[in-house]
Amino acid sequence: MKNNKEKRGFKSLLEILMVSTRLGLTSFGGPIAHLGYFHNEYVRRRKWMDEKSYADLVALCQFLPGPASSQVGIGIGVVRGGILGGIVSFIGFTLPSVIALIIFALILQGMDVGNAGWIHGLKMVAVAVVAHAILGMAKNLTPDLKRKAIALFALVGTLMWQTAFTQVGIIILSAFIGFLLYRQHTENNDAKIQFPISKKFAAICLILFFSLLFLLPILREVTSLHWIALFDSFYRSGSLVFGGGHVVLPLLEREFVPTGWLSKDEFLAGYGAAQAVPGPLFTFAAYLGAVMNGWAGGILATIAIFLPAFLLILGTLPFWDSLRRNPKIKGALMGVNAAVVGILIAAFYQPIWTSSILSPIDFAFAAILFSMLVYWKLPPWVVVVTGAIGGSLMTLV
Template identity: 80%
Template sequence: MKKNSENSGFKALLEILLVSTRLGLTSFGGPVAHLGYFHNEYVQRRKWLDEKTYADLVALCQFLPGPASSQVGIGIGVMRAGVIGGIVSFIGFTLPSVLALIIFALILQGLDVGDAGWIHGLKIVAVAVVAHAILGMAQKLTPDLNRKALALFALIVTLLWQTAFTQVGVILVSAFIGYLIYKQHAESEEAHLHFPVSRRFGAICLSLFFGLLIILPLIREATSLNWIAMFDSFYRSGSLVFGGGHVVLPLLEREFVPTGWLSEEAFLAGYGAAQAVPGPLFTFAAYLGAVINGWQGGLLATIAIFLPAFLLVLGTLPFWDALRKNPKIKGALMGVNAAVVGILISAFYHPIWTSTILAPIDFAFAALLFSMLVYWKLPPWVIVVIGAVGGTLMTLI
């Protein structure tokens, strides 16, 4: 009996690894696009969790600092197969881009990939994927006029005032409005969330998160070890960033360029490389670490910048489940979920749409890819290949 449970546990971990690695190899376009890929794979295709659970997980990760899409992936892995499942899900989704960026740092630092046609094609793929995801989420999460109005409020505010604190503020305001409107609302559909982590373990993770944030700078000052200074800089950057990978770039630049760890040119070359690979933009840290201290530095930087995301997800989700089942909280969550739709539409317009759809041919190609994904039901990896090839051909027109 024990052997059978071990076998089933191993199969679950292997499945998580294979699925998350495929996502890690094909998920281009930044955190909003990643949420679209996740929604398509984990909710629609595999049905590992339902729409409401996925929306609640996304809402929580919008609250937390760090890479939202990576935190959602970690949370799904933990729900599926415990803490090890979260680690495996993280490794599968992150490792492809980490390896690619370390190779860029060691071998291809001088390569100019910023204007390559196939990269532009992949950006257009992201437009199609995000549009599909937002339409699906909007139908489920904004079914009535009040929630549509909340989504519109979130869209307008986050579009006109584009700061990390605006996003958090909109979520808090929407939670309060949702509580006032829907506190007596009876939900007919219960979300089924299995999160096999105790509250005690969650409290330990939260204590570790805040403890490292305080202790690491003190150790850095007391010692002259470069790897401690590196770990502290990346850990702090990963701990204090809301709004996804693009927001961490100025923090990292401030940490490493003025202090002489690497040149401005090397920093910008790595940013171009980071745009060319799938997976989370936080793996840009792997490039920076590899430039500073070889492949060992790349791995250290990756662990340091993602560790806060792990500790926060494992620390908050055990308490989050109890809160979301409380009748007084459900109305607030309905408001938050509606706001998340508006925030996703805002992020879809800027930066995804504004940096990608630059000419009529771009819009035409995006419409073609959207139709292939939504109506012809082609798998996302096929859309990615077609997008890359189409982007290359478009440069010849």
């Protein structure tokens, strides 16, 4: 009996690893596009999570600092396979880009990868993926005029005031509006999510998160050790970022360029490389660490910048299901979910659309990719390959 349970557990972990690795190899386009890939794979295809539970998890990760898409992937892995499932999901989604960026740092420094045609093609893939995700989520999360109005408010606010804290402020305000509008709402069709994490373990994760945040700078000053200073810089950057991977770039630039640990040209070359690989933009840290201290530095930097996100998502998940099912909070979540749709649409326009659709031929090709994904229902990796090849060919026209 025990052996059968262990086999099922191993099989489940292997399945999580295979699916997340495939996503890690094909998920181009930044955090919003990643949420689209996750929605298509985990919700639509595999049904590991229902629509509302996925939207609630996305809403939670928007609240937390760190890479939202990575935290969503970890959360889904935890739902499917416990803490090990979360770790395996994270490794599968993150490791391909970490390896690629360390290789970039060691071998391809100075090459101009940022303007390659195939990268432009992958940006158009992101347009198709995000558009598909928005259509599906909007249908389920904004079914009435009130929630459509909240989504519109979030869309306008996000585009008009582009600061690091705008997104968090809009979500908080939308939660309050949702509470006022839907506090008498009696809908009760949420599926219960099982997070196999104890509240005691979650509390330890939260304590560790804040302890490292405050103690690492002190330890850095007391010891003056390079490795501790490196770990502190990446950990602090990963702890204080709201709004996705692009927001972490100025934090990292201020940590390493003025100190002389690497040059501005090296920093910008790495940013171009990070745009060229799939997976989370936070893996840019792997490139920076590898430039400064070889492959070991790349691994240390990756662990340091993602550790806050891991501790925060594991520390909040056990409390999340009971909170989201509380009648007093459910209305607020309905407002937040509607706001997430608006934020997704805003991100779809800026930066995804504005950096990808630069001419009529770009729009035509994006429409073809969208049709391949939505109407012909081809696997995402086929759409990704088609986008890369098409982008390369378009530079020859």
